[in-house]
Amino acid sequence: MPETVDVLIVGAGPTGLACGIESTRAGLGTLILEKGCLVNSIFSYPANMTFFTTRERLEIGDLPFACTNIKPTRADALEYYRAAASFYKLPARPDQRVTAIEPQDGGFRLTAASAGGRVTEYAARKVIVATGYYDRPNLLGVPGEDRPNVSHYALEGHAFYGRKVAVIGGANSAAITSLDLYRHGADVTLVYRGAQLSRHIKYWIRPDIENRIKEKSIRAHLESRVTAIGEDSIEIENAQGDRLQIANDFVFALTGYHPDVDLLRRAGVQVDATSFCPECNLQSLETNVPGLYVAGVVIAGKRTNEIFIENGRFHGRQIIADLRQKL
Secondary structure: OOOEEEEEEEOOOHHHHHHHHHHHHOOOOEEEEOOOOOOHHHHOOOOOOEOOOOHHHHOOOOOOOOOOOOOOEHHHHHHHHHHHHHHOOOOEEOOOEEEEEEEEOOEEEEEEEOOOOOEEEEEEEEEEEOOOOOOOEOOOOOOOOOOOOEEOOOOOHHHHOOOEEEEEOOOHHHHHHHHHHHHOOOEEEEEOOOOOOOOOOOOOOHHHHHHHHHOOOOEEEOOEEEEEEOOOEEEEEEOOOOEEEEEOOEEEEOOOEOOOHHHHHHOOOOEOOOOOOEOEOOOOOEEOOOOEEEOHHHHHOOOOOOOOHHHHOOHHHHHHHHHOOOO
């Protein structure tokens, strides 16, 4: 029988770490399981990425985020969250992908698997699911999407110098990636289903991408969708039903991501079929399964522009305040 901890947290992103800090501060036996490495999603960001937000809005555990830039880089954030985990001596175990959460005997039994296939069982009185969504892209569902010349994540632009590259999407990631590729010498085509680029594009990025499109440095096909991806071309269909084949070497399908709600469903959590939002009390963040809580972006389901590190980092306080009364 595995030892039972008071609180087991699934996910070691900024929100999961913030939950862990509040739990350890409360004197509760705490364990954090992470499928990859510490703050795995941030680690997966492009190497030179800079956050949109300022450093103080990324802080957890009342620890100052000291760095040279007001808007920190990926490297700054990785260093900061490592320091936070070390300062609070958070018991975070990497390479533990939780595959099952089962209510049992007034608590929970969890099953986790390593990348190598080793299965480990854990037991907890309370569980907090603080998983993100960055490793679950929204698929296009078109022929050729599984080809090796397709990525659902931004990569550094240098590797695409002199190559024909298509970017699918019209929000921040697509705009930033298109600009980065263009400035690294790629021949860029942007394809987006909307008549205009997304209103969620940051105000300092919008004029840059719109001007590059206007001067045709970046070609844009709006009200269009990619219907097939080949080795050296893509097929596009516009709103009028016209089809166009374009020579192309690589595709960035930056169409967003969604949380892993199947894990919650298997645990008995009611999840809205349309929005992917789990049922939970907005004050305590406890789901319809007693003792099982949700934190961070998973609460918003597909509405991934509602919860970020900036507000998800406070969820731990709400949750720990509630579960302390129930342990």
